[in-house]
Amino acid sequence: MTDSGLRRELQDLPRTDPAVDQLVEEIIGRVADKWTMLLIEILTERECCRFGELAKACTGISQKMLTQTLRAMERDGLVTRTVYPVVPPKVEYRLTELGLGLSKAFCGVWLWAEANFETIDRARQDYTARQEAGQV
Amino acid sequence: MTDSGLRRELQDLPRTDPAVDQLVEEIIGRVADKWTMLLIEILTERECCRFGELAKACTGISQKMLTQTLRAMERDGLVTRTVYPVVPPKVEYRLTELGLGLSKAFCGVWLWAEANFETIDRARQDYTARQEAGQV
DNA sequence: CTGGATCCATAATGATACTG
DNA sequence: CAGTATCATTATGGATCCAG
Numbered sequence: 001m002t003d004s005g006l007r008r009e010l011q012d013l014p015r016t017d018p019a020v021d022q023l024v025e026e027i028i029g030r031v032a033d034k035w036t037m038l039l040i041e042i043l044t045e046r047e048c049c050r051f052g053e054l055a056k057a058c059t060g061i062s063q064k065m066l067t068q069t070l071r072a073m074e075r076d077g078l079v080t081r082t083v084y085p086v087v088p089p090k091v092e093y094r095l096t097e098l099g100l101g102l103s104k105a106f107c108g109v110w111l112w113a114e115a116n117f118e119t120i121d122r123a124r125q126d127y128t129a130r131q132e133a134g135q136v
Numbered sequence: 137m138t139d140s141g142l143r144r145e146l147q148d149l150p151r152t153d154p155a156v157d158q159l160v161e162e163i164i165g166r167v168a169d170k171w172t173m174l175l176i177e178i179l180t181e182r183e184c185c186r187f188g189e190l191a192k193a194c195t196g197i198s199q200k201m202l203t204q205t206l207r208a209m210e211r212d213g214l215v216t217r218t219v220y221p222v223v224p225p226k227v228e229y230r231l232t233e234l235g236l237g238l239s240k241a242f243c244g245v246w247l248w249a250e251a252n253f254e255t256i257d258r259a260r261q262d263y264t265a266r267q268e269a270g271q272v
Numbered sequence: 273c274t275g276g277a278t279c280c281a282t283a284a285t286g287a288t289a290c291t292g
Numbered sequence: 293c294a295g296t297a298t299c300a301t302t303a304t305g306g307a308t309c310c311a312g
Contacts, residue, residue, distance in 0.1 A: 016250070028173055029170040031249070032169060036168075062305050064276085064304070064306085075259070075260055083275090085312080087273080098256070105244035106244070108240070110160070113160045114156070116163075117156065119234055120212050123213025198285070199286095199287090199295075225293050
């Protein structure tokens with residue numbers, strides 16, 4: 001059995017318009033991003049987060065990329081940004097319905113990663129070993 | 137009803153080891169990438185592809201990133217790379233079982249993007265409109 | 273004191289030319 | 293055809309500065 005056309009099978013839709021394909025690919029390009037996905041995950045677990053919390057929870061991200069990614073997510077309607085006019089400043093981020101939908105969709109990838117991280121680790125070791133063996 | 141802990145619920149596993157979490161996040165970081173996901177999709181639809189075919193099918197990618205991404209995918213065990221010692225050279229790429237698993241996992245995100253691209257487009261317009269209204 | 277903007281150094285990516 | 297090498301461009305990180 002072949003897995004060709006897997007996506008088409010699953011969605012059971014009439015052939016997609018090429019122009020739509022382009023839009024969809026653009027969205028995948030924006031959304032298939034390390035920080036976006038990590039932030040979505042964090043915002044799914046703790047549904048409401050301040051900027052500083054996100055900075056701590058999202059290991060390795062710089063303030064700049066955090067701001068930048070959150071802005072892009074807000075622009076795409078994935079999160080809402082609520083500014084409380086208090087001092088010190090307080091800004092809360094929360095997933096929208098749309099963002100939650102993406103979270104659920106991406107959930108499968110987290111499960112895949114958790115189920116297969118050992119396999120991947122082994123693959124990397126094998127690859128490195130083959131590399132070293134090859135260049136002798 | 138809250139969606140907090142969505143991932144944990146769905147996987148129904150004992151609490152994950154922090155060290156494992158780090159590995160998993162590293163894998164998500166590697167795999168949640170525009171070109172990787174586009175290539176996975178292409179290799180799912182046409183299960184066996186030559187370098188040139190991938191270059192044409194993967195709109196906007198540079199040769200450099202194509203090579204680089206394919207190498208990383210090979211290293212992680214997502215694709216196999218078969219070199220035929222003929223002239224002109226012929227190299228075929230094909231998803232492994234692991235890569236196919238990722239493809240299936242990511243399928244949900246494609247469906248989400250196809251179902252919601254209009255919503256996202258509207259969100260972007262609204263955002264831009266609000267921006268312009270705000271800075272008057 | 274938090275959220276975030278700005279500036280500079282560095283790393284990643286793109287474009288093009290070239291090679292086995 | 294399937295890359296590699298080189299250089300221009302862009303994205304990101306890190307530190308600092310600023311407004312509320």
